[in-house]
Amino acid sequence: MPRVVDHGQRRGEIAEALWRVAAAEGLEAVSLARVAQEAGVSKGRVQHYFTCRDELLFFAAQQLQLRIDERIRAHLASARPRTPLAEVRGLLRALLPLDDDGRTDARVGSAFLIRALADQEMRATYREGNRLIRQAVAERLVAAREAGELVDLDAEREATVLIALVGGLAEAVLLGDHDEGSAAAVLDHQLARLAPRQG
Numbered sequence: 001m002p003r004v005v006d007h008g009q010r011r012g013e014i015a016e017a018l019w020r021v022a023a024a025e026g027l028e029a030v031s032l033a034r035v036a037q038e039a040g041v042s043k044g045r046v047q048h049y050f051t052c053r054d055e056l057l058f059f060a061a062q063q064l065q066l067r068i069d070e071r072i073r074a075h076l077a078s079a080r081p082r083t084p085l086a087e088v089r090g091l092l093r094a095l096l097p098l099d100d101d102g103r104t105d106a107r108v109g110s111a112f113l114i115r116a117l118a119d120q121e122m123r124a125t126y127r128e129g130n131r132l133i134r135q136a137v138a139e140r141l142v143a144a145r146e147a148g149e150l151v152d153l154d155a156e157r158e159a160t161v162l163i164a165l166v167g168g169l170a171e172a173v174l175l176g177d178h179d180e181g182s183a184a185a186v187l188d189h190q191l192a193r194l195a196p197r198q199g
Contacts, residue, residue, distance in 0.1 A: 011049050014039050015060040022060075023104045027111035032056065061112045061122055065129050068094070068105060072133075084143035085150065085191065088162075091137060092187055095166045097173050098180040106170050134159050150194045158194065165190055 017039035021030050032053060036043040050056035075094035079086040097106035116122040138159035144150045169186055172178040178186070 007049070011059065012063060014041075014046055014049060014056070015063040018056060018060045019064065019104060019108045022111050023107040027057075027115060030057065057112075057115065058122060058125075060108075061116075061125060064105060064108060064112065065125065068109075068129075071102070071105075072136075083149060084140050084147055085195075088137060088140045088144060089187070089191060091133075091140065092162055092166050093184060095133070095163075095170065096180070096183055096187070097170050098184065103174065106174055110171075110174070130163075134163055137162060148196065151196050153194060162187075162190065 014035060018030055018035045021034055021038050030053065032046045032050070033043045035056065036046045039046070046056070050059065072091055072094040075090035076087050079090035097103040112122065113126065116126045134156075138155040141150065141153065141155040141158055145153060145155065166187065169178060169183040173180065173183050
């Protein structure tokens with residue numbers, strides 16, 4: 001019987017090879033030939049799935065968004081206790097580069113962000129992803145406020161502040177100004193400031 005090729009899986013493997021190149025060498029090092037080398041396949045195989053570098057870059061950026069979404073869902077599912085505030089914390093922690101996969105995603109995401117500044121389609125994808133994350137945080141902040149876990153706050157504004165904090169912490173972890181533990185501690189400190197005062 002002829003072997004069945006999973007084209008989606010192959011495209012995903014090529015995108016992962018691109019991430020490894022971009023994380024180690026920067027987006028400027030990405031070419032069809034370099035990605036093929038990293039993936040252990042011929043350049044022709046890469047061209048079978050992606051006709052040009054721009055097509056490969058856009059696909060890899062979309063796949064990165066999906067990978068981050070999966071990590072957010074996993075953090076939400078493991079939030080303990082299962083409260084709205086724990087979900088806020090889990091969602092925001094998922095955006096921090098706290099392990100090898102997170103660091104790779106953060107480095108590649110930073111490289112794609114620079115490209116998005118000059119690429120209208122990629123910029124629109126990034127902005128929509130940011131809007132969805134902000135909305136998810138705001139909804140859980142509202143639920144936490146209604147459950148008495150937080151003070152009366154403007155959920156939309158606070159979501160913006162928290163996401164900006166996490167973005168700055170992610171950059172600081174990549175640069176070595178924070179480690180995983182201290183970045184998580186800063187996030188916890190900010191969330192604690194939003195809790196009602198006891199007594």
